Each structure stands twice: as C-alpha cells, then as structure tokens.
Amino acid sequence: MVSAYDFRTRFSDAYIYPYNVWGFARPRFFCYHDLERVGTLGDGGKVVCGMFRYERESPGPSSESNPASILIVYSFGVNTDSSFEAALLQWTNCGIWGYNYTVSAFAEDIPKHQLSRIHFSQFGVRDLTDETRDPKFFTV
Template sequence: MTPCALIRIIRYIALRIRVAACPGTTDPILNARLAQAERLWQQAVEDRKEMVEASGERAFPDGYIFPYNVWDFARPSFFCPHDLERAASPGPSAATNPAPELIFYSFGVNDDSSFEAALLKRTNAKIWGYDYRVNGWAKHIPAHQASRAHFTKAGIGKSVNKNKKPPFFTIRELMKINGHDYIDVVKMDIEGAEFDAISSLVSSVLGGQPDCHNASLPLGQLLVEIHLVDGGASFSTPKNLASFMEWWSWMENLGMRPVNNEDNWIGDNMSGKPRFMEYTLINVLNKRNKLL
C-alpha cells in the first residue's frame, strides 16, 4: 500500500493529519473503498445540479442561506479511509526518513509559521514560502531547520509582475523558477486571491483546451481557505453561484476531491455571514501522491 497524507489547516489549534490511499495501491479492500468514495463524489456532483436549480438566482454569497448554505454546494464528498491523527509527537524527519523528499509550498505566511514548523519536525519536507506582507518566517521555525524552509517576499496571483514591489508570480512560474514540475502539498491562505491563483494554474494545465481529458493539476494535495470577499481591483472573486461552481468544478475535473472542510468561525463572526471555509482536497488522478 502506498498511502498519502492529508493535512488539514486548523486555526489556533493543533495540526492534524489524515492519511488516505494513493491511486495505484495494490490493496484490494482499499481500492474498493476508494472506488466507493469516487461513486459518492459523483453522486454529490449530480445532487449539486438539483440544489442549484432549487436555489434559483440570489445575491451571492449572502443570499444562499436557505434552503442551502453557500458551502453546501462544495461539500466534502470524498471520504478518507484512514484514521485522524493529532501530530503531537515527532515523525520521521529529514535525517531518518528514507522516503522521497516532500515538496511543500506555503502561500500566505503572515505572522504564524507553526504549521510549517510542525511539518519540518515530522517529515523530510522542504518548504517554499511566499507572502508580500512580511519579510520572513515567524519565530516558530527553529534555526536548525532553516535550511529546509525557503522564504521569498512575493505575492501570488493570476499573472507575473516582476516590476511590482514586492513582485507577483503565478504558481506555475514559481515552479519553473524552483525547478519543480510537481508539488506534493500546497497550503494557501491568501485572503481571496486564491481564485485567481488557482484559475491561472488550471489554465496552464488545460492550455486553452477546456475539454482536455486525463489532465490533472501538478499537485498532490491542496489546503486552501476560501474567502468569499470582494477583491476590488486587486483580484477577482466569483460574483454568482454559477461562477463559483465553475471554478470549483475546474479543480474537480483535474482530479481534486474535497475530503474535509472547517468553518473559520472567527472570520464568519466578524463578517456576520458564512464567507470563510478551509478545505482539504486530494488529487485522485495523479499517481505521484506519496506518504508525508
């Protein structure tokens, strides 16, 4: 069996890790469970169409409260067949882990690097972090792990602008700069710019061919907080349910399956509306997924 780990972003509490089977596993029982998970996801896609029809045209996103909350249209419908574990103790780190090196990108560092510190402690990961608002990692990264955690003061968006101060890049351009054709895990908390950033990556994969079959995003797992906010001139966000569902479906068509979500209740409380949700998605089409 070749499992892969699913890391779920949890604000202000301990890091958790879910483990799910990768494509290509030889375990027949696990393969059967994964096939069932895919059927459940496909049924959820069909159910979503009826939900959209029943909801009609409403103000987005605040109008979608009854009969369906806006997040009901993107429910975690692909289940994880393994147990949930709290990452409280060290795992096999770089010095003792014989597994291939884990490539991890962190977009939106801000002033909290505890998640990245826990990842460095538990795995053999190398991390590339980007944020245009801060000058480096927070204090959580210990000095003896610093060589495995690379930081660049830069923003992430739908296009490259090296003349901007700080500069902005697309995910694909950063992969090219770093010499990566695949990222094992992407963590993204960029306050609404996630729509542009992911759309740009989708476009680079499809190459202008929206009906391209057998294509997948060049990443194993995506940990993203979705912000249904108005980006103004800085970035674009969905203006209605149809555009939100189109964006979400792009990711699913390229292999991503939602396995977990968690409300950011602090953000929701401040806005008075259900506008913030943290998701874990795994790529079921890419066989390069591997164990953390």
C-alpha cells in the same frame, strides 16, 4: 505582574481577535481522506487532505540524515505565524518553500536546526504578473 497592564496598555488585534469564523468552518473541497488542521487555529494553520499519508510515506522529523523520501511543500501566505510549517517539519521529512509578499521571512516558529529545510521568497500570487511592483507579483 498585574501592575504591568492597565487601561493604557495597547494590545495588537491578535490578542483581541485571535480567531475568526473561518478557523472553525469546515473547508469546501472534496477529499477522499481525512481533513486535518495542521498548525495553530487562526491565521497560522492550514487544512491538509490526507495528512496521515504524508506522515506514513515520509515520516519525520525533517533532517538531512532522515532516510525517508523528501516531501516537497509549497506554502502560500506565510504571514507572521509559521506553526503550519513547523508542524510539518516535525511530523514529516519535508522541504518547504514559502511565499508571502507582506513579510520578509518565516516567523520564529521554525526550530534553528531545521532552517536548512525551508526556503522563503517574498512575492505575491495574483491573476497578472507585475514585476514592476515591490514586492513582485506572479501568476501561477
């Protein structure tokens, strides 16, 4: 195994710089409840306000047969790490709509038995709608 890597081996930047300072910084928004980071440290995770409330009101794991009310989640900036969405599917009974213009689907973090609970659209969000671009951009 050691011989598989030498000075010519090229690693992606994710191996060299897996985290940045923003992964460790406390968010700058007010929340009456606990702030909890859901998903991996780095690009995949997101900070959620009051995660315990979502777990209590809509306990997981997410499935068609779960009698708990469905929590609707909109996730912008999916990129190549879907650990946030995978954690939400495990901890809550949710349906997730994900959006990103740089990738064409969720990453492989999502278990196959929960694929019916997620929906993906490839477009971007910005200040002006531009449907002539590929992928398209829309305002909120």
